[in-house]
Amino acid sequence: MGPKISGKGQQSHRMVILAAIFVLMTLLILYGSNNVTDDVYAPFHVATNHALMTTDLKKWAGREGYVPVSGNKNMSLHCHDCALVTSSSHVLGTGAGEEIDRSECVIRMNDAPTMGFESDVGNHTTLRVVAHSSVFRVVRRPNEFLQRTDSNPVIIFWGPPNKIGKEAKGTLQKSHSWLSTGWFTMVIAIEMCDNIKVYGMVPPNYCLKKPGSKKMPYHYYKPRGPDECLTYLQNESGRRGNHHRFITEKQVFARWAKQYNITFTHPKW
Template sequence: MGRWRYVVLTFWYSFLFSTVLIYFTHFHNSPQKTRQQPSFLYSLRSNSLGRLFAEQDYVSLESLQKRFSGLSISRVFRTIAGEESSRAYIEDIVISGKEEDVNKLLANATFMNGDGEVEVKVIEKVNVPVTATVDATTVDYVHDNHTVKPTPPPPVPGYENIKDGETLRLHCDFCAVVASSGHLVNSSAGPEIDRYPCVIRMNSATTVNFEIDVGQKTDIRVIGMVNMKDLKNHTEWQDELFRNESTKASKIIVPWLYNSAIDKETDEYYLIAKEFAEIYPATEVVLLTPDKMKTAEDIFKAEVGISRKEAKTWLTTGWMTMLFAIDVCDAIDVFGLAQDNHCLLHPNDTTPYHYYEPDGKTECSYYKVSEEKLTQGHKFITEKAVFERWANKHTISFLYPHWHASSNKMNKTLETPF
């Protein structure tokens, strides 16, 4: 009896020990599977046609994150075309977490703009890890611990990196082209401008101390080659354009304004641009190919009726900027560009030529003198009439001042000084 009791107890203890060992080695020490919680892509849309989503007008994601700490909240800014060629914005908010927590958030958070409550719609519901992130330029998610990379931007023929000759790769769904005009003074357009996926500015137009009216975000600078020398001589401009994380551009486009052939051994503007590319490697310095520059001149002749040389003028930085924007942007909002007849309708207008020189020359007086010179000077008024034509061919809108392009000018001969 004692022997059998010993055998049974031995077997029982062995079984118990094996069970405990299996538990600790298999269940306790093995990695646990991460439970994936649903993520919801919400779209905040507004039917209003004015400025939307200014920083003070809607609840911030930071405050939501503090109030609902169990949720992962991120944001993607996108845009859609609104009615009558105006723009309505979409603020996509990706929320990861339990469905009841997501619903609780929406029930307790009100998203507002200047004209009232914003419509909230669920765009998509997907299963992703709670730690999912969103690429800043897409709505691609992190699936199964690997990032779904967006398709590389397409090449843009006619634009080449000054260092290696590689063709520029860039595509923007929606661009803000910010003119340097005084029409932006006291506009408070800065927060709106900074929310565009791509912001294009011209030359060395500063944003420092003018952020409320013109914003500070800059993705691309188009700098006419003659301005390279001034940029080299002003280190504070270089700080803003190349060093300051809040204002620097990722790409500098340098068009030649009066010829299509560049002597890369002796041209001082080319050598300065190349020097900038070496000093500031994080910024891509891009030149136009000779064919692209010739195309810009051909377009001028086709629109105006005579060649640039016959007109005894240069192409403006604004002209080259608009052509560039048409090449890379699906839709364009131009800030600060008045209609070609603005000064005719407002002969006593005192709007400054540049927003950053409020006490300088006025726009209308300078335009009048420049337009009427038949031996030199930019033809700004003629140029604006051409831009209005382009707005009928492409998705281009004009803001601050806001005006609609007239289709009546499409088949009419432009009134020019030539």
């Protein structure tokens, strides 16, 4: 059974493009909703806020946060089982492509390709979440991302930062951190999926436990790109400029796993 799309969406073969603008609540959820302690993955500090620990993302998620920019469509996807395919090089060599394509819905990020990597990441795409910084890389390859007739994907663009609420923006700038595309993708997946299987995401303490392990490219489609663990550690500890707190985000995902039926594979944790 395929994804459920209200109205005429089930009969349309046109791609739906939606723009997502996330406001202060996502920041509050990151630093408070899961009561993450600051001594589990030392030396990184994670702020806590016990008052928000019962936040339910499925109840919080607001359809009005999505603005259609092509076609008069609503963001009403709902799937029982979802495969969330990360862009990590940990997916290479897994042979998980067929399993991913058997999922009711497949979620991908930014300009991560499927062509040439089908055996490991599959070919089907239901939803693609694209950061404002990756928009041009997506539109430059319309045959791969925008004009596919086999899967008719929904594309959600998020950002840019100057569209975030003033209060949230001030807090983010003060902490020198910005939420990642992976964060927004997970929040969207929780909203639309009953069960989520994440492919290629390492656990929060992976880069701390294996400092001398084999270097892995940050993206599976950029073999000469930066090392994944080095990128995570530099962003987590960076205090100048703006950074994604990848390790902190994964701590939150670990807390969400049981509540929202999230499992992780390749690696399994």
